[in-house]
Amino acid sequence: MFDIKWIRDNVEAFDAGLKKRDLAPLSEKLLEIDDARRQHLTKLQDVQARRNAASKEIGKAKAAKDEVAAQKLMAEVAELKEVIQQGEEEERQIDARLRDEMSGIPNIPLDDVPLGKDEHDNKEVRKVGEPTTFDFKPKQHFEIGETLGLMDFETAAKISGARFVILKGALARLERALAMFMLDLHTAPVKDGLGGYSECVVPLLVRTESAYGTGNLPKFAEDLFATSKLLGPEERIQEANERLHAQLVPSNLMTKPWHERVSYIEANYGVEEILKVVGDEFARVPLERLLWLIPTGEIPLTNTVRESTLDEAQLPLRLTAHTPCFRSEAGAAGRDTRGMIRQHQFSKVELVSITTPDESLAEHERMTSCAEEVLKRLGLPFRTMLLCTGDMGFASRKTYDIEVWLPGEDTYREISSCSVCGDFQARRMNARFRPKGSKELQFVHTLNGSGLAVGRTLIAVLENYQQADGSVTIPKALVPYMGGLTKIEKAG
Numbered sequence: 103m104f105d106i107k108w109i110r111d112n113v114e115a116f117d118a119g120l121k122k123r124d125l126a127p128l129s130e131k132l133l134e135i136d137d138a139r140r141q142h143l144t145k146l147q148d149v150q151a152r153r154n155a156a157s158k159e160i161g162k163a164k165a166a167k168d169e170v171a172a173q174k175l176m177a178e179v180a181e182l183k184e185v186i187q188q189g190e191e192e193e194r195q196i197d198a199r200l201r202d203e204m205s206g207i208p209n210i211p212l213d214d215v216p217l218g219k220d221e222h223d224n225k226e227v228r229k230v231g232e233p234t235t236f237d238f239k240p241k242q243h244f245e246i247g248e249t250l251g252l253m254d255f256e257t258a259a260k261i262s263g264a265r266f267v268i269l270k271g272a273l274a275r276l277e278r279a280l281a282m283f284m285l286d287l288h289t290a291p292v293k294d295g296l297g298g299y300s301e302c303v304v305p306l307l308v309r310t311e312s313a314y315g316t317g318n319l320p321k322f323a324e325d326l327f328a329t330s331k332l333l334g335p336e337e338r339i340q341e342a343n344e345r346l347h348a349q350l351v352p353s354n355l356m357t358k359p360w361h362e363r364v365s366y367i368e369a370n371y372g373v374e375e376i377l378k379v380v381g382d383e384f385a386r387v388p389l390e391r392l393l394w395l396i397p398t399g400e401i402p403l404t405n406t407v408r409e410s411t412l413d414e415a416q417l418p419l420r421l422t423a424h425t426p427c428f429r430s431e432a433g434a435a436g437r438d439t440r441g442m443i444r445q446h447q448f449s450k451v452e453l454v455s456i457t458t459p460d461e462s463l464a465e466h467e468r469m470t471s472c473a474e475e476v477l478k479r480l481g482l483p484f485r486t487m488l489l490c491t492g493d494m495g496f497a498s499r500k501t502y503d504i505e506v507w508l509p510g511e512d513t514y515r516e517i518s519s520c521s522v523c524g525d526f527q528a529r530r531m532n533a534r535f536r537p538k539g540s541k542e543l544q545f546v547h548t549l550n551g552s553g554l555a556v557g558r559t560l561i562a563v564l565e566n567y568q569q570a571d572g573s574v575t576i577p578k579a580l581v582p583y584m585g586g587l588t589k590i591e592k593a594g
Contacts, residue, residue: 103204103529106136119210122217122491132203139196146189153182184354191353205314206321208496209526215500218490224503225490230474231483233507234566241568242510243561244441247273249572250592253442264439265431265446272590276563276576277449279583281424281556284451284476288422288553296472299422299453304402306425307393312405315531317497317523318397327395327428327446395428399452400550407456407546408531414538417546418465419456422553424449442557443515453553458535459525462547463500466522470502473518473553479579482562483507485514497523506558510565517558520551 109116109129117127156179163172216225234240247253252273258266269277285301292298307329313319318326347356350371351363396402403421412419427450431437438444453472457465470486477484489501498521505514525545528534534543567575574590581588 103526104207105529106132106200106204109133110136116210120207122211122215123208124219124492125208128203128207132200135196135200135203139193139200142189142193142196146186146193149182149185149189153179153186156182187357188354202320205530209317209499209523211491211494211498212500214488215494216488216490217492219492220490221493223490224487224493227486227488227502229483229485230478231481231507233483234509236509236568236570238570240509240565242441243508243564245510246564246568246572246574250574250590252590255441262446265444267442267445272584272587273560275584275587276580276590277556277560279580280559280563281449281451282583283479283580284553284556284559285422285424287476287479288451288453288472295468296475299420299472302403302406302421302423304396304399304423304425306396306402306428308396308401308405310392310394312401312408313394315408316401316404316527317495317530318401319394321496325430326397327430328392329395330392396425397429398427398450398550398552399423399425400454403452403454404456404527404548404550405531407528407533410533411543412456412533412535412546414458414535417456417458417535418461419454421454421456422451424451424556442561445557448555448557450555450557451553453520453549453551455549456533457547457549458537459544459547462522462524462549465547465549466500466502466520469549469551469553470504470520473504473520473551476554476559477504477506477517477562480559480563480577481579482559482566482577484517495519495521497521497526499524499526504554506562508562508565510568515558517562518552518554521549523548523550 104116109132113129113133116129120126120128156175160172160175160179163169163175216223218224241249244253244255247269248255250273252270254268254270255266258268261268288297288299289301290297310319313326346367347363350367355363355366394401402425403423406421407419427448429446429448431444431446442448453469455462455465455469474484474486484504484506487503487505489498489503494501501519501521503516504518504520506517507513508515524547527548528545533546533548535546536543563577563580564574567577569575569589572592576584576588576590
């Protein structure tokens with residue numbers, strides 16, 4: 103989310119930033135709405151000033167026993183009160199319009215982010231390790247897992263449909279081991295610029311405003327799964343009535359008694375019109391009653407500072423959590439339909455940092471190093487890519503993607519994405535801090551990254567440590583987490 107005052111003062115920079123995102127200039131449209139808002143507020147203030155003055159004049163007229171003047175002034179005050187109520191409603195509508203327009207605009211890339219349209223324009227920053235080679239044709243992870251008898255897509259599909267999997271035995275333990283290994287690494291005492299994250303157990307269901315705060319809503323609602331509390335009969339009736347009044351009763355009548363509003367609806371609308379407004383309970387679930395399944399631990403971790411004011415001494419905050427993640431993969435139809443690469447449910451160890459503006463870029467490099475360290479200790483070849491403007495996320499100012507080598511696919515695939523968001527999310531969450539020695543509050547800067555995607559790390563281990571006989575060697579770093587097991591072999 104942007105500050106409209108900043109846009110007004112930096113029109114060229116704002117539109118130039120949007121151009122990098124391949125978007126048309128938007129400053130003129132936004133400032134027109136803001137100008138209308140300013141003019142409306144000026145008029146509203148004038149009306150309020152007149153009402154205050156008239157209210158004082160009533161007292162003077164009554165003191166002078168001029169009942170005619172007093173009655174006239176009282177009528178004027180009543181009329182002005184109604185004008186103010188209508189004006190305040192119009193103000194809310196203008197504010198909502200500006201907010202809706204602003205909420206769909208992505209963050210502006212930093213100057214060192216390469217221009218480009220898609221992943222083909224990303225820039226390689228570094229490469230660690232050489233692609234794993236074999237004296238046999240390497241298999242893909244799902245071939246390995248199914249041959250071992252420990253990866254079951256068919257049964258998962260019977261239970262939940264496509265894009266789910268059941269891991270069994272040693273593979274189930276391997277996933278658990280990877281998550282524990284990552285958490286232990288990230289929560290270790292700070293050493294050589296690594297570790298120092300505080301482990302959290304967070305909610306998997308979040309409110310609409312939390313998903314809005316990180317930029318997942320409203321633009322990417324189709325990528326999320328939503329759930330809601332079903333209402334009982336009395337609650338449904340009450341909600342239907344509230345919806346009717348909100349949509350069919352003029353704002354100037356909303357202060358009237360309930361029976362007067364009901365009479366207005368009955369006098370002005372037929373049964374069919376009323377039913378259209380009430381609609382189907384399940385098709386018209388109010389946003390405030392929806393709970394969203396998290397697509398990443400970033401949402402609950404970042405929102406721990408929403409509507410908060412921190413002291414500078416508390417920063418940076420470094421948080422981590424191992425959570426299931428849920429994504430509808432609405433934009434991935436036909437992609438990675440085999441195997442575990444793109445699932446509706448997967449697990450991830452998330453890293454989130456809350457920092458001051460001065461430290462956020464250095465924290466971005468540190469976070470990326472923490473994610474890379476996991477792959478280094480597992481002995482998995484990878485490369486780190488600086489994403490171009492056309493491939494980076496909505497809330498990001500700059501993103502590094504870490505791509506692990508998958509010999510079964512003969513390519514690198516993303517396993518972590520580390521982004522610095524500046525104050526973009528903080529403004530949506532109203533998360534601020536008090537700089538040392540200053541009375542003025544500033545917005546914090548937020549960062550997030552995968553440390554790592556656990557399922558994809560399991561895939562990388564299977565493909566890079568596969569053996570000719572179909573078994574899989576356990577990386578040395580994971581052996582203690584596997585109860586001493588050094589090799590996964592076919593069950594039975």
